[in-house]
Amino acid sequence: xxxxxxxxxxxxxxxxxxxxxxxxxxxxxxxxxxxxxxxxxxxxxxxxxxxxxxxxxxxxxxxxxxxxxxxxxxxxxxxxxxxxxxxxxxxxxxxxxxxxxxxxxxxxxxxxxxxxxxxxxxxxxxxxxxxxxxxxxxxxxxxxxxxxxxxxxxxxxxxxxxxxxxxxxxxxxxxxxxxxxxxxxxxxxxxxxxxxxxxxxxxxxxxxxxxxxxxxxxxxxxxxxxxxxxxxxxxxxxxxxxxxxxxxxxxxxxxxxxxxxxxxxxxxxxxxxxxxxxxxxxxxxxxxxxxxxxxxxxxxxxxxxxxxxxxxxxxxxxxxxxxxxxxxxxxxxxxxxxxxxxxxxxxxxxxxxxxxxxxxxxxxxxxxxxxxxxxxxxxxxxxxxxxxxxxxxxxxxxxxxxxxxxxxxxxxxxxxxxxxxxxxxxxxxxxxxxxxxxxxxxxxxxxxxxxxxxxxxxxxxxxxxxxxxxxxxxxxxxxxxxxxxxxxxxxxxxxxxxxxxxxxxxxxxxxxxxxxxxxxxxxxxxxxxxxxxxxxxxxxxxxxxxxxxxxxxxxxxxxxxxxxxxxxxxxxxx
Numbered sequence: 001x002x003x004x005x006x007x008x009x010x011x012x013x014x015x016x017x018x019x020x021x022x023x024x025x026x027x028x029x030x031x032x033x034x035x036x037x038x039x040x041x042x043x044x045x046x047x048x049x050x051x052x053x054x055x056x057x058x059x060x061x062x063x064x065x066x067x068x069x070x071x072x073x074x075x076x077x078x079x080x081x082x083x084x085x086x087x088x089x090x091x092x093x094x095x096x097x098x099x100x101x102x103x104x105x106x107x108x109x110x111x112x113x114x115x116x117x118x119x120x121x122x123x124x125x126x127x128x129x130x131x132x133x134x135x136x137x138x139x140x141x142x143x144x145x146x147x148x149x150x151x152x153x154x155x156x157x158x159x160x161x162x163x164x165x166x167x168x169x170x171x172x173x174x175x176x177x178x179x180x181x182x183x184x185x186x187x188x189x190x191x192x193x194x195x196x197x198x199x200x201x202x203x204x205x206x207x208x209x210x211x212x213x214x215x216x217x218x219x220x221x222x223x224x225x226x227x228x229x230x231x232x233x234x235x236x237x238x239x240x241x242x243x244x245x246x247x248x249x250x251x252x253x254x255x256x257x258x259x260x261x262x263x264x265x266x267x268x269x270x271x272x273x274x275x276x277x278x279x280x281x282x283x284x285x286x287x288x289x290x291x292x293x294x295x296x297x298x299x300x301x302x303x304x305x306x307x308x309x310x311x312x313x314x315x316x317x318x319x320x321x322x323x324x325x326x327x328x329x330x331x332x333x334x335x336x337x338x339x340x341x342x343x344x345x346x347x348x349x350x351x352x353x354x355x356x357x358x359x360x361x362x363x364x365x366x367x368x369x370x371x372x373x374x375x376x377x378x379x380x381x382x383x384x385x386x387x388x389x390x391x392x393x394x395x396x397x398x399x400x401x402x403x404x405x406x407x408x409x410x411x412x413x414x415x416x417x418x419x420x421x422x423x424x425x426x427x428x429x430x431x432x433x434x435x436x437x438x439x440x441x442x443x444x445x446x447x448x449x450x451x452x453x454x455x456x457x458x459x460x461x462x463x464x465x466x467x468x469x470x471x472x473x474x475x476x477x478x479x480x481x482x483x484x485x486x487x488x489x490x491x492x493x494x495x496x497x498x499x500x501x502x503x504x505x506x507x508x509x510x511x512x513x514x515x516x517x518x519x520x521x522x523x524x525x526x527x528x529x530x531x532x533x534x535x536x537x538x539x540x541x542x543x544x545x546x547x548x549x550x551x552x553x554x555x556x557x558x559x560x561x562x563x564x565x566x567x568x569x570x571x572x573x574x
Contacts, residue, residue: 017141
């Protein structure tokens with residue numbers, strides 16, 4: 001049903017994950033943008049910003065990390081089914097999940113592969129599928145359940161070269177702002193006995209071992225609980241838990257949940273300008289327009305190009321240069337020697353009784369002990385990122401017969417070349433639609449010989465580390481994970497220094513040839529990275545939002561600080 005209603009705002013943001021919320025925060029908070037109109041910081045409060053998201057609110061505070069629930073803090077293992085329930089597969093090849101045995105011959109059966117429901121895609125070939133790729137439809141996006149690992153790119157081999165448009169000297173400042181919004185902290189797990197013992201063992205043998213930089217903080221009332229950062233954390237002062245909407249009344253920010261931005265419509269006679277967005281209220285089946293001065297699309301590396309494609313905005317590089325992070329995974333049970341060391345520390349600090357006979361718990365690790373959270377940094381000779389921790393994903397649930405305090409997860413992430421032939425596209429022969437009524441994404445992605453080269457060495461390092469810490473958990477032996485498992489896709493809306501057909505946006509995130517359309521998210525990252533890309537993408541969002549402010553105020557802005565950035569990516573987590 002088409003409604004003649006026209007909503008108006010200064011900036012429309014499509015997508016409420018941490019990147020979309022990072023745009024909103026930077027636009028409205030001068031401490032992040034460091035750009036204020038000559039009238040003063042209060043001028044920014046008068047900017048009207050609307051965020052639309054196809055998903056619903058999962059919490060009272062918009063975009064909160066659901067893992068902050070007291071229940072999941074006490075039993076994080078039970079958070080795995082929650083993650084599984086929020087993950088919608090993007091493209092499912094027909095017959096890729098066959099029945100365990102034939103059905104009754106008398107039932108109705110579909111002949112061939114031409115059926116479409118819940119993203120089963122008749123155009124998808126399993127051999128070139130990003131088969132584990134999934135998306136989360138919720139306010140806050142995947143930050144409602146993510147790991148909160150926020151490393152910086154390594155200067156080599158991950159950082160894009162300066163000639164792609166962003167000098168390395170600028171990255172350090174952008175990272176600083178992004179870390180502040182995420183409440184970056186690499187000391188959260190310092191009280192963990194398991195971390196203390198494992199860190200000593202690993203750092204002695206692997207110097208690139210470091211504490212995981214975490215987006216979050218300890219609960220001020222209960223230091224055994226962690227407040228994991230989400231999109232709400234990024235919104236920061238824009239959030240007011242006491243208001244009905246969860247948004248502070250001091251700012252003109254509105255979040256429309258369960259609203260699908262269907263198309264961006266260019267202005268008649270001026271195709272270089274977006275005139276309005278067509279939005280559907282999914283609950284009321286009502287279509288209406290939102291007119292803005294500036295538009296931001298920050299869905300994810302698959303759904304952002306999907307919206308542009310549906311809007312007939314189709315740069316040559318759109319959806320191409322798709323990169324994933326090939327993964328290995330296993331779980332281990334801590335060795336007897338390591339548990340004994342933990343026991344000795346716990347006894348010495350009077351965390352458990354000295355006499356085993358006085359203990360009710362047979363595992364000599366305090367039930368309040370936080371899990372470890374360590375990483376192995378990316379280097380030129382070991383071009384992969386590793387996480388040694390205990391968290392919940394859509395896989396790796398610990399059997400109920402095992403005490404989870406004894407289990408450690410090992411996840412290794414490698415690089416993948418940026419190649420034009422690896423892509424997501426939306427014009428398959430069936431012209432089918434996805435679960436949300438948008439053009440169905442189809443993948444064509446393959447590992448090159450160069451991509452495969454480090455994978456055996458990466459697997460060997462993971463198994464070596466596993467042996468240092470204990471024995472393999474039966475059923476969770478070392479394995480290569482299906483492509484897409486990382487969920488860290490990049491490159492589909494990549495930035496570049498020139499409008500030469502190899503990039504979608506300029507270094508400020510503005511779409512080439514369109515004056516008021518900006519993109520955000522991991523898709524902008526143009527070159528391979530192995531670490532979690534979310535912090536990098538938030539830094540890019542800060543840069544883009546600053547450019548929007550410059551355009552909005554016709555360059556009539558000033559920076560309140562004059563600090564000179566003196567270094568690039570070297571200020572990394574300790």
